[in-house]
Amino acid sequence: MRGNGLKRGEGVARIGLREAAAITGVPVPTLSYWVNTGLIRPERAWGEGRGRRYQFSLLNLVEIMTVARLRKHGLPMQRLRKAVEALERHRDEVTRPLAMLTLVTDGRDLFEVVEGEAELAKVVRCHDGQGIFAIAIDELRRKIERKEVELAACAS
Numbered sequence: 244m245r246g247n248g249l250k251r252g253e254g255v256a257r258i259g260l261r262e263a264a265a266i267t268g269v270p271v272p273t274l275s276y277w278v279n280t281g282l283i284r285p286e287r288a289w290g291e292g293r294g295r296r297y298q299f300s301l302l303n304l305v306e307i308m309t310v311a312r313l314r315k316h317g318l319p320m321q322r323l324r325k326a327v328e329a330l331e332r333h334r335d336e337v338t339r340p341l342a343m344l345t346l347v348t349d350g351r352d353l354f355e356v357v358e359g360e361a362e363l364a365k366v367v368r369c370h371d372g373q374g375i376f377a378i379a380i381d382e383l384r385r386k387i388e389r390k391e392v393e394l395a396a397c398a399s
Contacts, residue, residue, distance in 0.1 A: 258391075263299040266390040267307040274307065282323060283307055301338050301387065306330050308383045309346060316376070318350055329354040330380070337380055344380035356380065 260278075264271045277283040278297060283306055287298035299307075306327050313326055326346060333356040336342050347366050348354050353375070357363050367375055 258299045260297050269311050304387045305383050312378055325354040329356050346378045349374050
C-alpha cells in the first residue's frame with residue numbers, strides 16, 4: 244500500500260480512500276464510484292480532479308461495509324441510499340463503543356437501525372420474519388477496528 248493513510252489526530256484515525264478500501268474490502272474503483280455518486284459522503288474532501296483526497300470516518304467505514312453486504316444481496320442504488328440514510332440518522336449510536344446495533348431490512352421499504360436483542364425481535368415479529376435480513380453493525384465496527392490495527396502494525 245502506498246503511503247500510510249492511518250494518521251492519528253485527536254484520537255481518531257484519519258483514513259484515506261485506499262486505506263478505506265483495504266479496511267472494508269471494497270475495491271478502490273467501486274468505492275470511488277460510490278463517493279462520486281454521493282452514496283458515501285466522506286467526512287472530509289479536498290482538492291480537485293485526480294488530486295482529490297478524502298478522509299473517511301468510522302461511520303463512513305460502517306456505511307461502506309453495509310452497502311457492500313447489501314449490494315451482494317442485489318439491492319439497487321436507490322435502496323442502498325436508504326440504508327446509508329438510516330445509519331446516518333443513528334450516527335451517535337453507530338459510532339458508540341459497545342452498542343449492539345443491527346440494521347434490519349426487507350430490501351425494499353424497511354431500513355431500520357435497532358439496538359439490542361429485544362428491539363430486533365420486536366421488528367422481526369412485526370414483519371412475521373418474512374423476507375427480513377439483518378446486518379450486525381457492532382460486528383462490522385469491530386472488524387473495522389481490527390483491520391485498522393493490522394494496517395497500522397504493517398505500516399510501522
